[in-house]
Amino acid sequence: MRHDTTAHPYTPPPPRIRDGLNEAAVRLAGVDASVAALPDIPPRAPDADGDEEKLGAVTVTHRFADAPGDGGTVRWHYVECGPADAPVVVFLHGVPDSWWQWHHALEALGSDHRCLAVDLKGYGQSEKGTGDFRQEGVAVQLEALLDQLGTERFSLVTHDRGTPVGDHLVARLGDRVLRYGRGQQHLWHLHPDLHPQEAMFVSPDAPGMLADARRFVVTAYTLLTEHGVGASDLVRTVQEFGHEGISAAVPRYFHSSSFRQEWIERRTRLVPRWRCPVLLLQGADDPLQPREFYTDPEVLAQLPPGSGVHLFDSGHFWPFEAPDETATVLRNFLTHP
Template structure:
């Protein structure tokens, strides 16, 4: 096929007009957030882990790791959680906003019987480094490569969600010969429209650190707005706790000041997508109010991806790792089994 690199926006389907126009929908969202906040207990104290500390997830023991790797200010301190036999095939997980490694705890628990699972707190989140520096998606991808090199991960599959996906796109382009498969989750790909990323304005506003600093309300708002199915209160509470670490409210907006949804979109169209060589599994929640499923099931999109690529739609909103945890793990496991060498 001939790929058209003219950067033309795609209009959202008509059903999105109410969601995008605000009005009654915005008032309903405000009321639902208030209801959720009234139902949620107060989160526990912010958990601070140490290198080598163990945590039990059901029958699975995971280990917290802290590693300094080359990057900003000479090094970046990364926090990640691993499970499974290090000699097994490795799968790396990158979370989105407002999440942390905890977004993947079901996968760590259920996939570590066969895979070496590594769930990273992205820079600026959780217990990873939050100092100033390079927060461009390409720059963070380079720092992630330095982390993988430092901890001895050569070949791996990558699983991403939401804002973990833009640096993931660069990682897969940069390290093509080391990536066995890319399960690319819940982020704009080929089609885009400015109305579908209103959070860019929020994260670049002067009020952003204040809004993100109220982790309980911010997490409740994000999940109320974008989830279509119930999420366990225990997952919401741990998400709030992990988003409450000092420095997150100032660090996360740096990603949005360093780039834009448009620039990421242009990078994908002009460079990144055609650089991917491993099979790509597009993972999307069919009911996400900001990401029309038609944008991802477009046959031309699948055709431009590497051989063996596919799309899976969950009957969920944005947060399918928590809205449909067991289906999510089953789909990821089947994909990993198909690409493991």
């Protein structure tokens, strides 16, 4: 499809990004060895409502809820922890992740925050049937879940492909969202060279590639990280991405919109409706999301008062690459004026 780029011109990536993109082939050459180095990964049995799991000194409880959506209900899986009367923080993950992406943050914040880490529709143990997989549609359904749970006011923290859903949620809910930790996704600047994964996710081969959860997870983490991610985190990520139905469900998001469409929606109708402080959370060395695109004063000028940017000393997957830094940055953002 040919796009008219005169109204919304693309931003050329900085020259250093070209070097990073050229390194992808070198990194891919190491995937086979990384896949082989992982221990055996048996399927993980589904959780039941009320099952508990220890994260250090914090206990999370697995929950399932049927909330309005798709002409009937959508079944959501999420974990919760923390005091019932504490400030609420909602976490949304990206690809190829699940609520587990936030387990370090839950352990750090769960003693004095009410944390809800959701498996997005199509991922983990949440709903995977056909239906509305537009980013806005999923945001509406997630709003229905939060309403059902009595979550009136909350802060939101997102990563990667959970962020487009978060963008719509923040635009819809106004003052209900207190703070938005917006993680690792294109915002004001874009260039087609920086989202090559779109073609992969809409290809007929996508379900087959995603079905090999072990290889897909290792490939994503090999290409986009700068620091090592522990084998235990990779194993659990593979298990959570290996639940039945994910390989067919996740591509529906990409067939329902495009990176360009999301970008134009942000610039024209979403960002102007954001009301809370926004902290842009980006890995300084993500090869597909140049840090210069987020530190640009033009970008920060579009955001509400009190907004800012934090660059992690990491690649794309900072919740695993830099867990201590993540915990410190989130705590400061959520608790300090």
